[in-house]
Structure formats: C-alpha cells, structure tokens
Amino acid sequence: MNPQAIRVAFEGGGEGRGPLTWGQRAIWETVEATAPDDHYFNFGHVLAVPRAAWPLTPQSAAAAVSGLVERHPALRTTTPEGRGQVVHGRGELTAEIVTAEPGEGTKTATELLERLKRRRFDYAAEWPLRAGLVTSPSGVVTHLVLVYCHMAVDGLGAEIVLRDLRLLLIKGRVAGTLPATPLELALWQESEQGRRVAQAAEDYWEGEFLRVPASMFPAPAAEVEGPPIWRAVLTSHAAEAAARHAAARYSTSAGAVLLVGACAMTSALTGLSRCAMLPIVGNRFRADTRAAVTTLSQESLFTLDVTDGGRLTMAGLLTTAKPALLRAYRYGFHDPAGRAAATARASEARGEQVRPYCCFNDMRFADPPAELSDAAEVRDALTRSTLAWPLSQEQLNCRFCVHVSGEGGALALSLTADTRYVPKEAMERWLSGLEMFLMEAAFGDGSAVSALRRAG
Amino acid sequence: MNRSLNEHVAQLVSEASDGAVTPDEALSASVPLPALGVTSLAQMRLIDALEREYGVEVDLGTDVSHLESVAALAAFVESKR
Numbered sequence: 001m002n003p004q005a006i007r008v009a010f011e012g013g014g015e016g017r018g019p020l021t022w023g024q025r026a027i028w029e030t031v032e033a034t035a036p037d038d039h040y041f042n043f044g045h046v047l048a049v050p051r052a053a054w055p056l057t058p059q060s061a062a063a064a065v066s067g068l069v070e071r072h073p074a075l076r077t078t079t080p081e082g083r084g085q086v087v088h089g090r091g092e093l094t095a096e097i098v099t100a101e102p103g104e105g106t107k108t109a110t111e112l113l114e115r116l117k118r119r120r121f122d123y124a125a126e127w128p129l130r131a132g133l134v135t136s137p138s139g140v141v142t143h144l145v146l147v148y149c150h151m152a153v154d155g156l157g158a159e160i161v162l163r164d165l166r167l168l169l170i171k172g173r174v175a176g177t178l179p180a181t182p183l184e185l186a187l188w189q190e191s192e193q194g195r196r197v198a199q200a201a202e203d204y205w206e207g208e209f210l211r212v213p214a215s216m217f218p219a220p221a222a223e224v225e226g227p228p229i230w231r232a233v234l235t236s237h238a239a240e241a242a243a244r245h246a247a248a249r250y251s252t253s254a255g256a257v258l259l260v261g262a263c264a265m266t267s268a269l270t271g272l273s274r275c276a277m278l279p280i281v282g283n284r285f286r287a288d289t290r291a292a293v294t295t296l297s298q299e300s301l302f303t304l305d306v307t308d309g310g311r312l313t314m315a316g317l318l319t320t321a322k323p324a325l326l327r328a329y330r331y332g333f334h335d336p337a338g339r340a341a342a343t344a345r346a347s348e349a350r351g352e353q354v355r356p357y358c359c360f361n362d363m364r365f366a367d368p369p370a371e372l373s374d375a376a377e378v379r380d381a382l383t384r385s386t387l388a389w390p391l392s393q394e395q396l397n398c399r400f401c402v403h404v405s406g407e408g409g410a411l412a413l414s415l416t417a418d419t420r421y422v423p424k425e426a427m428e429r430w431l432s433g434l435e436m437f438l439m440e441a442a443f444g445d446g447s448a449v450s451a452l453r454r455a456g
Numbered sequence: 457m458n459r460s461l462n463e464h465v466a467q468l469v470s471e472a473s474d475g476a477v478t479p480d481e482a483l484s485a486s487v488p489l490p491a492l493g494v495t496s497l498a499q500m501r502l503i504d505a506l507e508r509e510y511g512v513e514v515d516l517g518t519d520v521s522h523l524e525s526v527a528a529l530a531a532f533v534e535s536k537r
Contacts, residue, residue, distance in 0.1 A: 253495045287501075326499060
C-alpha cells in the first residue's frame, strides 16, 4: 500500500446557521450517551466506478466528490457541541488514495472503508464526509469510498448521496430539483406548523407512556458471570419467506409482521399483556423529507395489546396492530425535547421512571416483493436455520434490542440482551418463537397464535 | 359522490405508492388498498398528501377503515371539509 492524498475543494454552495433538526438532535443524544465510542455510528459505502465513467482519473473522481458536497449541504455542515448546525459555503476535504495490487481493488476498498470508519468524527472541526479513492497500479480509480458522520445522513439519505455520486461520475451533473436541506427542515420544525406537529407527537408519547408498562424488563432475573450482554442471531431462510407470505396474506408489509411478531413474543416472554417497543422509523413519508439528504431516522413508540393470548387470532392481532403501527410511524417524527418532557410528566404521574428498555431496528431498506414459494418448501427450509452468538460485552444502553437484516436470501434476526434480565435460554426461546410466529402467520389456520406459548 | 374528488384521491394513492397502483386500479379496487400493494409507508405518504392538499387531519384512532378504499378516503375528506 502506498497512501497518497488528493484535495477536494468545494465552493458556491449556500451557507447559514441555525438550530439542529429533530433527527440531528436524536442522533446527538445517542452520540453523547455513547462517546467516546461514537465511531460506532459511522457508516459508509464502497462504490465501484461505473463502466460508463472509465477510465477515471483521481482528479475527475475528486471533482465528482466536490460536486456532491456542493449539491448536498448536509455534507458540508458541522454541528459544534450539538448546539446547532453551521452550513459552510466553501471548504476543502482530503481524499486518501490507496493503490491496490492487481485484482485486489474490492478488498483494498473494503479495508479503506473500515479504516475510515474506525475513528470518531470531530463534530466541530471535521467535515461529516470522509472520502477515499482506490486506484489500479496504473493510477486509474477503480473504487470510491465514502464514510459518513451519522449527524449528516442516515441510511436512506446516504443512498441518495450514492445515487448522485454515480450520476456525477457518469454524466458530470445531477438533474432535478434539490430536496429540502437540513437547515430548511430545522427552521420549519421551529415554525408554528412544526410546533403543532411536535405538540401532537408529545401528546402521543405522554398518553402511551401513561398506559404501557414502565419497563418491559424491570427486574434482574439472574446473576451472571462474565460479560452480561449477549447477542444471539437466528439466520433463517424460512423466516424470510414466511414474513413475505404473511404480509401478502394479511395485506400488510413484512416489516409490520416482524414488528408485531416481535412485540407479541416479548409479551409472551415477559408475561406483560401490553408491549411497548421502540422501533426506529425512517420519517420519510412527508413530501418535504422523502428525498432529503439528512439524518431523519428516529426512535418511535409502538404499543400492542396481546391480551387474551389464548384466544387471540392471527388476523385479530395483525389487524388491530395496523392503526397502532400508523400512529407509531406518524409520531416517530418528533421533537426529542418534547419526548423528554412527555416522559418526565408520565414518570412523575406514575411515580416511576418510564423507560421500556425494548427496541427494534429493521435495517432492511425495503421489503422485497413477494416471491411465493410453497408452504412445504418453506417448512423444509426451517432445517437450515442457524443460531449463533457472535458478540458479548460489558455494557449496553438498553436491555432488549432486536435487529433485522437481510442476509443472502435469509433474514438475520438478531437479539442483543442483558442476560441479567433475559437469560440466554430465554433469548433462544424468543428467537425460535418469532420464527414460529412468522410460519404460523404465513401458513397457519389463523385460529390461534400458538407461537406465544413457545416464548412464554 | 364527487367524481373529481374520487379521481384526485386515486391519483394521490398512485403517487404515494410510487406508481405500484395506478389511479384506475385504485378507483376500481374490490379489495382493500393495502392488498393492492399500498404499503404502510405509502399509506403514510397518502395521509401526508391528503392533509396538505385538503387541509384535513386524518384520524389514526382504533379504526382506520377510511384508509382502505378511494371511496372511503374521499368520503372522509368530504366529511372533514
């Protein structure tokens, strides 16, 4: 390896300063809770140079990155001390250039991505985008590497950035109107209309926090030796197919079936008939946020009543969940300060701190369209499901964290839990219960939700 | 029922679903819109569009059957205007 660098200068973009958006404030709160390990939130992409842009020189690659930063103010916005945002009209970042051995371009780019992700961002003094170039031994750029600060973009925002970078490489420009900028969004959120939206969300959080269990995992159940935090991952082809079948069967989305299933199984596990779960929602349903390059994802609150578990039907469960799901989507777009005030008022009224300690993050970008294999085929796939324990650590800011991701045609259902509250065998039961829930939702006769007995 | 309102609502359904459902399909559907491919994200986009265009507030109480067909959506908008 032979590290070199190229300057990426940009100018001509608008500048300004203002408050943080709700999404930025939400990320800032997690950054503060996680620092100095906040590099955990860094993420990025490797873009193989599209054939239409070949052969690409480092200078042309740098020009494309500079066009990208000029187009999207989020990529030239600093957030000193999390107190506000400063949009810079001009500046310069440095892109590292790494020469790959023949045939090693992708590997080298991935290594560069990991290296650029490893260091935490300086929110006041550093651009929220790190760029790198990988070249062939002859000096042609084969890959571009982008690493983002989560204060600047979320996963969907980064997808838009990547799409625009491809266009800049191929066509030298991006057509179309610019989406709302983070600063415009922050100013709208401070406006009368924005405050009305914030107030409605605050009322929702308070109302729900007055009626849900103060915590889904209130008391330690066991003493453990060694690190208390464990992650179990069930990788299941059957779950992936079953979630899609169930979504088609009940006219909903696979994401909704998974969230409802996770809540139902958590109710069964805890014996609490009402489940409160905090899903990460994208907040991209509004016309002004749909294509915005900023960080919009926020935690929301989804509550589900799983009363009368013995006689509950699958249709009943999934149908009653629909309005609750829409409310969770709507009020995920909220002012974190309003949520904090609502939490404080509800906690005071109840005489106990309300904190569900139960969260859900579906990290897939979209539900794939239904590709219907038959029930027997999906049942056969159950034998291919695997369970792994890839992580254990000392600390976690939560007690029960569900992550869903796609893994080569399978679903990776991940549960990271504090084993003082949820012993490892209960984690396994919960995961296999969720898989069974999905199979029942897809192929069961719908008369009962037997999977609930698996986790209970 | 106001024909042009129905047609406009059908157009909004189509836009909210990124064209997965055409206005004609939305208008003539004999099953609930979600069964046609109007996802929950599309439903939220549709709610946002109706609230912006008609100045109504879409209720998300325990019953959301008013979101399940063009006719029900149009009737809801009409009743709130």
